[in-house]
Amino acid sequence: MRIGVLTGGGDCPGLNAVIRAVVRKGVKEYGYEFVGFRDGWKGPLEGLTMELTLATTRGILPRGGTILGSSRTNPFKIENGVEKIKENLAKAGIDALIAIGGEDTLGVATKLDALGVKVIGVPKTIDNDLNNTDYTFGFDTSVNIAMEAIDRLHTTAESHHRALVVEVMGRHAGWIALHSGIAGGAACILIPEVKFSVDKVCEWVESRFKSGFAPIIVIAEGAIPQDGDMQTKDQTLDAFGHVKLSGIGEWLSAQIEAKTGKEARTSVLGHIQRGGTPSAFDRVLATRFGLHAITAVHEGDFGKMVALHGTTIARVPLASATEKLKTVPVEMYKESEIFFG
Secondary structure: OEEEEEEOOOOOOOHHHHHHHHHHHHHHHHOOEEEEEOOOOHHHHHOOEEEEOOOOOOOOOOOOOOOOOOOOOOHHHOOOHHHHHHHHHHHOOOOEEEEEEOHHHHHHHHHHHHOOOOEEEEEEOOOOOOOOOOOOEOHHHHHHHHHHHHHHHHHHHHHHOOEEEEEEOOOOOOHHHHHHHHHOOOOEEEOOOOOEOHHHHHHHHHHHHHOOOOOEEEEEOOOOEOOOOOOEEEEEEOOOOOEEEOOHHHHHHHHHHHHHOOOEEEEEOHHHHOOOOOOHHHHHHHHHHHHHHHHHHHOOOOOEEEEEEOOEEEEEEHHHHHOOOOOOOHHHHHHHHHHOO
């Protein structure tokens, strides 16, 4: 068999570990050949490929990003996009495709599966918001990066008696904010799932100052104030209809200064959370996903996604990954509120 592999959407630590595991087991155990499609769905759309062998995938386990490149190309928004993909897969002699990505990438994979393309999905997102899997690789690394930043910011905030707002990724789900905020000892955590009161945030800021410490506020980029809207950079949309988020941290800092008289600064972690070497947890999870993905191909169990259920790698319907977003349960968020202020 000849298997295609692609990585789509935002990059994250662990993508190369999946590619390595797929190729290693596919070649050594099944004798398969592999073709890497470059830059997400743009690869099969335009016939952009690279060879994937034991040699070309050696040494990539600790590398961040993806050797295949990525993009947010949506073939369903391009004229004759699906037909071009089918033609290029046939030209390359591809028998099946492993798509590694998040909501948008796997959404395309689900549609292609329904149109007869043999696809296996591997879940990837640092936001941890894909449905029907307990965790996605990249999330643990991202949380650790954010936690380290918060740890470092504590000391400078206390030295200057400032409130510091740390803006982390999380468009619709606050998993990174919640986990890094708890681990970093934040004065409060603000997530998209629960609209926040600016006055209440200011109360927590004042309370933390009174205790002799400087407050760190962790806020997800998609968090929304009770009497406001989501902060966006502009109104332009990407190929999947997403607006560019920007500015909630700066907006909140200005509100804190105006209402408390205390100096406030913002640190936006942004793409720092995506980059660099994956954590041990993410390397292992990504590797296991890759091993089980190629096994699913070998067994002809297409239209499935590999998923983490407890400590077991399961196979679930590919469509179930994008049926709904996996958001932070309100009761889990409320557990953290005892530490606010």
